[in-house]
Amino acid sequence: MRLGEKVRMSQLADKVLPLPNEIYPVILAQLNSSSIARFRSLLNAIQYERPCVNGNDIKSMGYKPGPYFAPALEALQRARLDGLVRNRQEELDFVREYLAAYEGAKESV
Structure with missing residues (x-):
């Protein structure tokens, strides 16, 4: 490389x-x-260039803590480094879209 x-x-x-x-x-x-x-x-x-969003933010979005938190935050860090997300709202949107792939991750309210 x-x-x-x-x-x-x-x-x-x-x-x-x-x-x-x-x-x-x-x-x-x-x-x-x-x-x-x-x-x-x-x-x-x-x-x-650290993301603003963390595991507590993900829980606040209604997601249950689980094994998908770490990969979501790692993907967010990569997106931040690559300039794909630039602010907190874009980070939240990115994580929400990323976690949409995980069946049962969202708590039913």
């Missing part, structure tokens, strides 16, 4: 997050200037 523009930030994050932080300077030393900018942007996004 190259640090070209066609690679999504979430894909890069999948490769970078398992690495120890001490390796980042070594990676930076191997990159050209545009890739350095993209790598730094990735590190900033990982650190600062």
Whole structure:
């Protein structure tokens, strides 16, 4: 995988997050200037672009806690990194759509 523009930030994050932080300077030393900018942007996004929505918000939407919470929040983090969601309302809509696939996840009221 190259640090070209066609690679999504979430894909890069999948490769970078398992690495120890001490390796980042070594990676930076191997990159050209545009890739350095993209790598730094990735590190900033990982650190600062956290979703606003959490498990409590999902419960407030009427969903029962279950094994689908973690994948929904992981998908939301990926969408946030990729710029597919930019604010709280978009995050809520994303999670609602994601969880619609889980039969029985919604509590009957």
